Amino acid sequence: MNRRRQTREEKGAPKWMVTFSDMMTLILVFFILLFSMSVVDAQKFRAIADSFQDRAVFDFYPSVVPFENPAEDRDVKDDPFEQEADPFESFIEMDEEEINEQLDELLEEVQEYLEVNELTEQISASRDDRGVVLVLQEQALFETARAEIINEAEPFLGKVGTLLSTIPNMVKVEGHTDSRPINTYQYPSNWELSGARASSVIRFLIDDQNLDADRFLAVGYGDTRPVAPNTSADNLQQNRRVVLVISDPSYSESDVY
Structure with missing residues (x-):
């Protein structure tokens, strides 16, 4: 099968x-x-x-x-490396003589303003190696133990701001106090009070004339740099002050700041 x-x-x-x-x-x-x-x-x-x-x-x-x-x-520059005009460029290119002339004119105008408005006892203006130095006594700016600028101070600070708007100089603002201690909630010591006063002046100048904040430096020295011994009422009053240093560019920054 x-x-x-x-x-x-x-x-x-x-x-x-x-x-x-x-x-x-x-x-x-x-x-x-x-x-x-x-x-x-x-x-x-x-x-x-x-x-x-x-x-x-x-x-x-x-x-x-x-x-x-x-x-x-679009609004594009033909030269890619061309930069906008620097407001400080013309100032940098100025020679020492021209810079001194500007500072002397500023000093003269401030002194004239002080004399016309009878402020020479409260505010002084001078010139040294640092530049133009304005010394404002406490009563010209503030109430005792306060850092808010009084109304009576605004015209002079406005004048200073107007002058600063015409020049690009750096400005150092120093706050100074006397040796009497302060201990409040807002200002635990003279360090805070002096720093707040310097800052108040700078803030007013910037807001009043729309100045560049980079030009300013606020320093609070407290009672560490008295101009007179803290032994009398008059001396204590001299030590309570705010100093504006409109700097001379030829002066060393390390010495100014």
């Missing part, structure tokens, strides 16, 4: 087809991933580009992003 060898036929796709399908799926996923990474949010990209465009440092570099307003329509 002949036995017929029966071959068993496998059902479904051949085995190589499974491997091929997996490979094609992976390739499809790979290209989908590349496509998703290549799509840029135009709105976000424009916001980033605009932020770079607003930076002065990038004004002279061509942008890789086309804008509705081309570069030639």
Whole structure:
């Protein structure tokens, strides 16, 4: 009896087809991933580009992003290294004689103002190596143990601010007190009081004439630099003062500050 060898036929796709399908799926996923990474949010990209465009440092570099307003329509300097005019440049280029003339004129005008307004007993103006020095007694600016500028002081400080607006000199404002101790909630010691008084004068000058705050330096010396021994009422009054030093640029900064 002949036995017929029966071959068993496998059902479904051949085995190589499974491997091929997996490979094609992976390739499809790979290209989908590349496509998703290549799509840029135009709105976000424009916001980033605009932020770079607003930076002065990038004004002279061509942008890789086309804008509705081309570069030639914007106010861009032809020379990328050209800077805006420095208000202090002309002052720096002045020679020593011209600087001295400016300071002498300022001193003369302040002294004239003090004489006309009969303020010479409360305020003095002089010139030394540091520059023009204005010494304002406490009663010309503040009430006792206070750092708020009184109304009567505003005209003179306004005059000083007007003069300072015409020159770029640095200004050091010193607060000084007498040796009598103070211990209040606002001013625990003479250090706080003297510093607050110097700061009040600077704040008034800046606000009154819109002066550059970088020109000023406030220092509170407390009672460490008396001009007279703290042994009498008159001497105590002399020590309670605010000093404005309108500095001479030729003087060493280490000595001024």
